[in-house]
Structures are given as C-alpha cells and as structure tokens.
Amino acid sequence: MTPKVSIVGAGIAGAGAAHALDEAADVTVFEAGTVGGRMVSGHRDGCVYDYGANYVDPPNDRVEERFRSIVGKQLAVTTGDVWIFDESGEIEEGRPNQGVKLTGRDGIDEIVRAFLDASGATVQEHTTVDRLARTADGWTVVADGERLASDAIVVTPPTGDLLASADWEADFRETLVAARQRQSYRTIDSVALHYPFEIDVPYYALVNTDKEHAVGWLSRESCKPGHVPDGEEILIVQLSPAWAAGRPDATPTEAADAASTHAATLLGDDRLAEPDWWDHERFTHALPGDRVNPALFEQALAHDLGLAGDWLAGTGRTHAALETGLDAGRRLAGNR
Numbered sequence: 001m002t003p004k005v006s007i008v009g010a011g012i013a014g015a016g017a018a019h020a021l022d023e024a025a026d027v028t029v030f031e032a033g034t035v036g037g038r039m040v041s042g043h044r045d046g047c048v049y050d051y052g053a054n055y056v057d058p059p060n061d062r063v064e065e066r067f068r069s070i071v072g073k074q075l076a077v078t079t080g081d082v083w084i085f086d087e088s089g090e091i092e093e094g095r096p097n098q099g100v101k102l103t104g105r106d107g108i109d110e111i112v113r114a115f116l117d118a119s120g121a122t123v124q125e126h127t128t129v130d131r132l133a134r135t136a137d138g139w140t141v142v143a144d145g146e147r148l149a150s151d152a153i154v155v156t157p158p159t160g161d162l163l164a165s166a167d168w169e170a171d172f173r174e175t176l177v178a179a180r181q182r183q184s185y186r187t188i189d190s191v192a193l194h195y196p197f198e199i200d201v202p203y204y205a206l207v208n209t210d211k212e213h214a215v216g217w218l219s220r221e222s223c224k225p226g227h228v229p230d231g232e233e234i235l236i237v238q239l240s241p242a243w244a245a246g247r248p249d250a251t252p253t254e255a256a257d258a259a260s261t262h263a264a265t266l267l268g269d270d271r272l273a274e275p276d277w278w279d280h281e282r283f284t285h286a287l288p289g290d291r292v293n294p295a296l297f298e299q300a301l302a303h304d305l306g307l308a309g310d311w312l313a314g315t316g317r318t319h320a321a322l323e324t325g326l327d328a329g330r331r332l333a334g335n336r
C-alpha cells in the first residue's frame with residue numbers, strides 16, 4: 001500500500017520534501033497561511049512585490065537547472081547588481097560577477113507553487129496543524145480539528161512549538177526540543193514602498209555591510225520582469241534586526257515612516273519620503289542565527305520524522321531550505 005506522509009508547512013522546504021516523495025507516497029501538505037511561507041509576494045494595482053525572500057541565488061549550475069526545469073517560463077531573472085553601503089550611508093559598487101537571482105514573474109511564491117504542483121501532493125492552505133501525536137506505526141496529525149493518520153511526517157516551521165507540544169514519549173524528543181529552544185532567529189521589518197515614478201540608479205539593490213545602519217537592505221522590484229509597470233517603482237526596504245530589537249512594539253506606520261525616510265536620505269531623493277502607498281510585514285522568524293546539530297536529522301528518521309527548513313540548514317537561504325526538504329523526502333521515500 002502507498003504510505004501516507006503529512007508535511008507541515010508549504011514553504012520551500014515543505015515543497016522540496018513533497019517533490020522528493022513524489023510517487024513514493026500519498027502526500028498531504030498542511031499550510032497555516034498560503035503557499036510560499038517566507039517566499040511571499042504582494043499584489044496591488046498591477047504591481048507584484050516580493051517582501052520576504054527577495055530572490056533565489058542558486059549556488060551552482062546544477063541547482064539553477066533544477067529551478068529552471070521545475071518553474072519553467074514563469075521564472076524571472078532579476079537584472080542589476082547589489083551594491084553596498086556603510087553606517088554613514090556611503091554607497092559603493094559591490095563585488096563583480098554576481099550570480100543569477102531568480103524569482104517568479106508573478107511573485108517569488110510561484111516558485112514554491114511550481115515544486116508543489118510538480119509533486120502532485122494535496123495541499124491544504126489556511127489549515128493549521130494544532131497537534132502531532134506518535135502512534136504505534138506512525139503519526140496522527142490534528143489539523144483544524146480533523147485527524148489524519150500518517151506513516152511519516154515532515155516538520156518544517158521555523159519555531160519548534162509543534163514538536164514541543166507533541167504527544168510523543170521519547171528521549172530524542174527532549175533533545176530535539178532543547179536544541180530548537182536554543183536556536184536564535186533574527187527579526188526583520190520589511191516594507192514595500194510604491195512610487196508613481198521611476199528611480200534612476202545604476203543598481204538593483206543596496207546591502208549594508210557593516211550592519212550598523214537602520215536599513216539592512218533596499219531593492220527595486222522594477223528590476224524583476226513582470227513586477228512593476230513602466231513609470232513606477234516599488235522599493236523593498238528591510239529595516240535591520242537592531243531596529244526591530246529596539247522597537248518591539250513598533251507599528252506598521254512607524255516602520256513605513258522609518259523605511260521611507262531612510263530611503264530618501266540614502267538615495268539623496270526627497271520624493272522617496274512620501275510613497276503613495278506602502279505595505280509592511282514584521283517577520284519575527286526571518287533568518288536563523290545559528291544551526292542545530294545536523295545529527296538530529298538522522299536520528300529523527302528512526303522516528304518516521306523528517307526534519308526540514310532553514311532552521312536545519314542554519315542559514316536563511318531559500319536554496320538551502322529546499323535542499324533540506326529534498327533530503328527529508330528522499331530519505332523517507334528510501335525508508336519505505
């Protein structure tokens with residue numbers, strides 16, 4: 001009989017696990033929000049903007065080819081380079097020969113959706129997994145009051161809450177929960193600022209290299225094919241983790257004001273202080289600060305448990321999160 005596998009989270013890690021399991025299992029993916037997770041895009045007035053992950057930067061040709069073959073013609077290549085700036089706001093050219101930066105023409109979440117579509121998995125969006133329980137021959141997943149028996153599960157969220165509350169007696173569970181509680185994540189306020197005019201600068205994005213500026217990252221969505229109509233611009237401004245740390249109760253308006261004021265100063269253009277609309281999201285689990293012991297991955301498999309996500313990779317990169325999902329899926333498929 002085809003084994004049943006439940007995956008918690010339809011970010012790129014969950015999509016990778018579903019993709020690797022493909023025909024080896026009957027896969028259900030539970031997603032509390034919408035497909036993409038932190039690879040999230042907004043849509044407004046004919047514009048598309050990636051306000052979580054900005055792009056996928058494949059580390060080599062093999063990984064790039066994987067994205068190209070799965071996503072196909074909807075894949076969009078960002079034009080322009082990333083330049084750098086320091087605490088004083090001085091801007092300089094970045095390093096030469098920067099790699100390819102991929103997104104979707106209709107938003108970066110299209111990439112995640114493409115992996116899920118190719119996997120044939122059943123995806124339940126807006127369905128929160130409330131509880132996990134270990135059974136004699138697998139797991140029970142409780143999602144929005146419904147119970148689903150599964151031979152194995154893959155757990156991807158950046159918080160360890162589900163495993164901490166799982167109905168599961170095992171020394172390994174304590175080890176895993178403790179490891180996740182020790183792990184740190186950085187908080188980032190991400191603001192999208194829309195302008196009814198173009199911004200004429202020679203770069204795609206600016207990154208703060210000394211980590212002393214209130215802005216960590218600023219980029220132009222017009223450099224992504226299909227994202228912004230001619231004659232307009234959307235700036236993505238990510239305030240630094242230090243900005244968020246000093247303002248735990250900052251409102252979206254305060255974040256948008258800070259982002260637009262800093263953008264105007266950094267780019268030397270007063271018009272940027274007054275966007276005609278904006279959007280904001282605070283990511284409390286934006287980027288992992290460290291990694292857990294990779295041996296946990298192997299140990300979890302003995303409990304019919306796949307671990308995946310950037311928390312396991314120990315780096316906030318989409319391609320690394322995808323690899324953890326592919327690994328978990330392949331290993332669970334191999335175990336069956």
Ligand SMILES: Cc1cc2nc3c(=O)[nH]c(=O)nc-3n(C[C@H](O)[C@H](O)[C@H](O)COP(=O)(O)OP(=O)(O)OC[C@H]3O[C@@H](n4cnc5c(N)ncnc54)[C@H](O)[C@@H]3O)c2cc1C
Pocket residue numbers: 008009010011012013014030031032033034036037038039051052053054055056057127128129130156157158162188190238283285286287308309310311315316317318319321
């Ligand atoms: C502002 C920002 C900028 C970034 N920039 C880049 C970049 O330019 N390039 C890059 O490569 N990476 C970037 N990253 C990092 C990248 O987004 C992540 O590393 C990657 O998307 C993590 O994928 P994941 O699948 O591990 O986790 P997630 O995308 O967080 O997916 C986990 C999913 O689990 C779901 N979930 C959680 N709990 C439950 C539950 N109980 N039941 C059901 N579902 C649940 C969540 O809703 C979420 O969709 C950025 C991140 C942020 C926040």
